[in-house]
Amino acid sequence: xxxxxxxxxxxxxxxxxxxxxxxxxxxxxxxxxxxxxxxxxxxxxxxxxxxxxxxxxxxxxxxxxxxxxxxxxxxxxxxxxxxxxxxxxxxxxxxxxxxxxxxxxxxxxxxxxxxxxxxxxxxxxxxxxxxxxxxxxxxxxxxxxxxxxxxxxxxxxxxxxxxxxxxxxxxxxxxxxxxxxxxxxxxxxxxxxxxxxxxxxxxxxxxxxxxxxxxxxxxxxxxxxxxxxxxxxxxxxxxxxxxxxxxxxxxxxxxxxxxxxxxxxxxxxxxxxxxxxxxxxxxxxxxxxxxxxxxxxxxxxxxxxxxxxxxxxxxxxxxxxxxxxxxxxxxxxxxxxxxxxxxxxxxxxxxxxxxxxxxxxxxxxxxxxxxxxxxxxxxxxxxxxxxxxxxxxxxxxxxxxxxxxxxxxxxxxxxxxxxxxxxxxxxxxxxxxxxxxxxxxxxxxxxxxxxxxxxxxxxxxxxxxxxxxxxx
RNA sequence: GGCGGUGUAGCCAAGCGGUAAGGCAACGGUUUGCAAAACCGUGUAUCUCCGGUUCGAAUCCGGACGCCGCCUCCA
Numbered sequence: 001x002x003x004x005x006x007x008x009x010x011x012x013x014x015x016x017x018x019x020x021x022x023x024x025x026x027x028x029x030x031x032x033x034x035x036x037x038x039x040x041x042x043x044x045x046x047x048x049x050x051x052x053x054x055x056x057x058x059x060x061x062x063x064x065x066x067x068x069x070x071x072x073x074x075x076x077x078x079x080x081x082x083x084x085x086x087x088x089x090x091x092x093x094x095x096x097x098x099x100x101x102x103x104x105x106x107x108x109x110x111x112x113x114x115x116x117x118x119x120x121x122x123x124x125x126x127x128x129x130x131x132x133x134x135x136x137x138x139x140x141x142x143x144x145x146x147x148x149x150x151x152x153x154x155x156x157x158x159x160x161x162x163x164x165x166x167x168x169x170x171x172x173x174x175x176x177x178x179x180x181x182x183x184x185x186x187x188x189x190x191x192x193x194x195x196x197x198x199x200x201x202x203x204x205x206x207x208x209x210x211x212x213x214x215x216x217x218x219x220x221x222x223x224x225x226x227x228x229x230x231x232x233x234x235x236x237x238x239x240x241x242x243x244x245x246x247x248x249x250x251x252x253x254x255x256x257x258x259x260x261x262x263x264x265x266x267x268x269x270x271x272x273x274x275x276x277x278x279x280x281x282x283x284x285x286x287x288x289x290x291x292x293x294x295x296x297x298x299x300x301x302x303x304x305x306x307x308x309x310x311x312x313x314x315x316x317x318x319x320x321x322x323x324x325x326x327x328x329x330x331x332x333x334x335x336x337x338x339x340x341x342x343x344x345x346x347x348x349x350x351x352x353x354x355x356x357x358x359x360x361x362x363x364x365x366x367x368x369x370x371x372x373x374x375x376x377x378x379x380x381x382x383x384x385x386x387x388x389x390x391x392x393x394x395x396x397x398x399x400x401x402x403x404x405x406x407x408x409x410x411x412x413x414x415x416x417x418x419x420x421x422x423x424x425x426x427x428x429x430x431x432x433x434x435x436x437x438x439x440x441x442x443x444x445x446x447x448x449x450x451x452x453x454x455x456x457x458x459x460x461x462x463x464x465x466x467x468x469x470x471x472x
Numbered sequence: 473g474g475c476g477g478u479g480u481a482g483c484c485a486a487g488c489g490g491u492a493a494g495g496c497a498a499c500g501g502u503u504u505g506c507a508a509a510a511c512c513g514u515g516u517a518u519c520u521c522c523g524g525u526u527c528g529a530a531u532c533c534g535g536a537c538g539c540c541g542c543c544u545c546c547a
Binding site for chain 1: 474509540
């Protein structure tokens with residue numbers, strides 16, 4: 001069955017058809033590494049991961065490129081504002097490169113904690129300055145850009161398609177509404193490809209003198225290098241639609257004369273307690289904030305991915321708690337299947353019954369994901385599947401089949417499966433003592449040991465098939 | 473001013489013309505030595521409000537109200 005994806009470019013669902021059979025070329029706008037990533041950032045990155053997983057579930061081989069923005073980006077106007085890297089560097093009394101490295105490391109760590117599959121490559125902007133310069137030269141050569149005072153600007157009037165992604169009619173944009181229009185620009189909406197500012201800490205040599213790249217050029221340069229001039233999918237947060245992605249299109253299509261991206265996908269910003277997340281409102285959470293409160297990374301992953309990516313997910317600590325419980329149920333279910341700890345092989349269902357449960361679930365799950373990643377409906381299929389499975393008495397083969405099915409769903413859900421590991425001898429000894437006590441009907445002693453074990457993070461469950469334990 | 477989204481039970485959230493999925497929480501029950509897990513059952517949801525279209529609307533149209541996004545560097 002084909003998968004349908006919502007394409008911002010045409011504002012509707014389209015059947016996904018890759019450029020090359022069975023392969024997907026995808027670029028995700030990644031982090032700007034100047035501060036701790038927050039839950040909103042990771043809604044976007046987790047969407048990219050889920051999309052990639054979903055495409056792999058569908059059988060595609062995905063090449064995934066996620067950029068690391070480690071340069072530039074002024075907070076205000078180009079010659080006056082503060083650079084994020086520099087500001088962070090001053091705040092933390094470090095070199096801008098150290099800042100970038102520190103937050104890149106943190107980003108990679110969190111990516112792992114949240115069980116994101118590693119992208120094929122994480123190219124850094126600062127390692128592709130030459131590619132950017134070449135691209136800018138190409139744009140100048142083709143008449144799309146002009147040089148003024150050691151800087152280069154893109155001449156927006158040369159690219160009639162400007163505005164096609166965002167739907168912003170050029171003549172309606174309020175140029176200068178938020179920032180002053182730079183006097184060197186021919187048109188108010190022209191944007192910088194290469195900037196000149198002697199005060200800037202990070203400088204590179206260029207044909208136009210020392211300077212640094214504009215914000216948008218890195219994605220055009222790096223996507224072309226790793227994916228080609230035309231590729232399948234480009235993702236980002238909804239705020240990237242304009243101006244960032246609009247400018248990328250102008251740059252890439254201006255330089256290549258070819259279509260840049262076939263499918264543009266954008267993630268809606270999340271809300272916290274039904275309001276925009278902001279530091280001043282006190283509802284601003286970094287990923288580390290959440291984990292430090294004791295929530296599991298998988299609970300966070302589940303919550304951030306379980307709402308459709310184009311809906312305004314409302315993040316609350318209460319719903320994060322609910323997510324944690326739901327994840328626990330999913331993982332417990334899988335563990336029981338793996339241990340074949342479901343009810344006794346007594347009146348086992350036929351293979352046909354099991355097939356029916358599996359086929360229903362897979363059909364419902366896949367149909368949901370095919371519909372522009374309707375994850376909520378897909379998860380409903382998983383929970384229905386789990387309930388049906390829990391009712392069955394299973395033998396080894398049945399358990400294995402259900403386990404394989406769960407793991408197929410988990411290709412998309414991305415829950416980290418921890419190996420149970422072994423118990424240390426002290427714990428094993430306690431468990432033996434408890435079993436002995438129970439055998440002797442000394443329930444007081446048995447319950448005391450059970451409580452002791454719980455305080456050590458080991459939960460004991462007595463089932464008709466015997467005792468089982470799990471770590472919490 | 474221009475462009476756009478959204479409002480569904482205590483909380484989160486699907487459904488987008490045929491009469492309300494799923495998760496969490498809560499309350500009963502089965503099971504258990506007691507638990508846990510699991511299973512079964514329980515939710516009168518004025519689908520923000522007011523009009524309209526339709527045999528029929530949470531779903532389409534108009535209006536009101538709330539919340540939110542973009543309009544040059546915020547995912």
